[in-house]
Amino acid sequence: MSRARICANCRRAVPAGQQCECRKASERARKARHDTTRASATERGYDADWRAVRRQYLKAHPRCSHPDCTAAATEADHIISVADRPDLRLSWSNLRGFCKPHHSQRTARDQSFGMSAEARARTWPTGLRKSAIPLTIVCGPAGSGKSHWVKQQAKPGDIVIDLDEIKARLSGTSMYSAGSEWTGPALEERIRMLRALTIAPSCGANAFFIVSAPEPAERQWWQRMLGGIVHLMDTDEATCIARINADHRRVGHREAMIKRVSAWFAMAQGGESRFRQPSPTAPPLATKLFQKLGISTDDESEEKFYCG
Numbered sequence: 608m609s610r611a612r613i614c615a616n617c618r619r620a621v622p623a624g625q626q627c628e629c630r631k632a633s634e635r636a637r638k639a640r641h642d643t644t645r646a647s648a649t650e651r652g653y654d655a656d657w658r659a660v661r662r663q664y665l666k667a668h669p670r671c672s673h674p675d676c677t678a679a680a681t682e683a684d685h686i687i688s689v690a691d692r693p694d695l696r697l698s699w700s701n702l703r704g705f706c707k708p709h710h711s712q713r714t715a716r717d718q719s720f721g722m723s724a725e726a727r728a729r730t731w732p733t734g735l736r737k738s739a740i741p742l743t744i745v746c747g748p749a750g751s752g753k754s755h756w757v758k759q760q761a762k763p764g765d766i767v768i769d770l771d772e773i774k775a776r777l778s779g780t781s782m783y784s785a786g787s788e789w790t791g792p793a794l795e796e797r798i799r800m801l802r803a804l805t806i807a808p809s810c811g812a813n814a815f816f817i818v819s820a821p822e823p824a825e826r827q828w829w830q831r832m833l834g835g836i837v838h839l840m841d842t843d844e845a846t847c848i849a850r851i852n853a854d855h856r857r858v859g860h861r862e863a864m865i866k867r868v869s870a871w872f873a874m875a876q877g878g879e880s881r882f883r884q885p886s887p888t889a890p891p892l893a894t895k896l897f898q899k900l901g902i903s904t905d906d907e908s909e910e911k912f913y914c915g
Contacts, residue, residue, distance in 0.1 A: 629843075660697045664704065671706040680704030711873070727883070729794035731825075735832040738804040740766075741813045742835030746820040748871035749864045750847030750854075751840035757815045766814040768800045782856050801833065819867075821874040825882040844872045 613620060617629040661683040671678045682705045687695055695701035743760070745753045757767055771782055774793040778785035785793075804814055816833065820826045826837050847868045851857050857864055874881065 656697060660699075660702075664699055664702050668704040670704065671709055672703040673705060673709040676706060676709060678706035678708075681707050682710035684710055726791075726794075729791065729798065731828070731882070732798045732801075735801055736805045737832075737834035738814055739807040740804065740811075742804065742816060742833055743813070744816045744818065744820075744826070744829050744833065744835055744837045745840070746818055746826055746837060747840030747842060748819060748821065748844075748847050748868045750850040750868060751842035752850070753817045753840055756838070756840065757817060761815055762813070764808075764810050764812045766800075766804070766808075766812055767817070768797060768814070769817040770794070770797055771817075773797055773800075783860050784856075804833065819871060821871040822882045828882070844868060 617627065619627065619629070621627045664683050665680055669680055670676075671680045683702050684705050685696070686701050686703060689696050692701065743757075745757055747753050754769060754771075757769075761767060770793055773796050774785040774789045775782050777792055777796060778789045801816070814835075816829070816835075818829065820829060826839070830837050848865050851861050851864050851868070
C-alpha cells in the first residue's frame with residue numbers, strides 16, 4: 608500500500624504520487640495571473656491562418672514525433688520559434704507534431720535558458736572531491752528561501768557557497784544586480800571554493816552549498832561528488848513567485864526569475880531534463896574575463912572563504 612505524505616503548504620495528507628489540491632489551486636491562480644499580462648494568441652502569431660495550418664498539419668502527421676512515442680499528435684510545435692523566425696510561422700518545414708506531454712517538455716526546455724557546452728562544464732565541473740568538513744547541499748528554485756534557511760542554520764565562521772553572492776562580490780554590486788558577463792567568472796570562483804572544501808579549516812566550520820538542482824539526478828550527482836547531505840526546500844511555486852515580486856532587490860530581473868521558477872518546477876515534475884553527466888571542465892577564465900573584469904586571482908582571496 609502506498610504511503611501518504613504531508614503537504615508542506617496546507618499540512619493535509621496527500622496520497623503518494625498525487626498532487627495536493629492546494630498546489631493545484633495555486634497553479635491555476637499562477638496561470639491566471641500570467642494570462643492577464645501575456646499577449647493574446649493572435650498577437651503572438653496564432654491567428655486563424657495558423658489554426659488552419661495547424662489543423663492540416665496534424666491531419667497529415669497524426670503521430671507524436673518524439674522518439675519512441677506512439678501517442679496521437681495534438682500539438683503542432685514550431686522547431687524555430689515564431690519570435691525568432693516569423694517568416695516560418697506557417698511553413699510545414701518548421702513544424703513537428705507532439706503529444707501534449709512531450710510538447711510540455713519542449714516548453715520546459717525552452718524556459719530553462721539553453722546552455723552552451725562551456726557553460727555546462729562550468730556549471731557541473733569534473734574533478735570534484737568530497738568535502739573534508741560537514742556539508743549541506745541546499746536545493747530549490749529562486750524565491751524558495753534557500754539563503755534565508757542557510758542564514759538560520761549557519762554559525763559564525765561557517766562556509767557558504769552561493770553563486771548569487773559570488774556574482775555580487777566579484778562585480779562589486781548588490782545582490783541580483785550583476786550583469787550576465789559575471790556569470791562565467793562567478794562559476795569559476797564557485798568551482799575553486801568547492802574544490803577548497805577538501806582542505807579542512809582549523810576552526811571546525813561547516814559548509815553550505817546553495818544550488819537550484821531541480822532534478823533528482825542532479826542532486827544525487829552533487830552529493831556523489833561532494834558528499835554531505837541534501838536539503839530540498841519545499842516552498843510551492845506560488846509562494847516563490849510572490850516572494851520574487853515582493854523583493855525590491857529583484858527589480859528588473861523578476862520576469863526572468865519567474866520564468867526560471869516555472870522551468871524549475873516543470874523539470875522537478877519530470878519535464879525536459881537539462882542535467883547531463885558533465886564533460887571535462889572548460890579552460891579557466893582567469894586569462895580571459897577575470898583579467899578583463901579586473902578580478903584578483905591572488906591567494907589572498909582565500910581569506911574571504913576560510914574563517915580566521
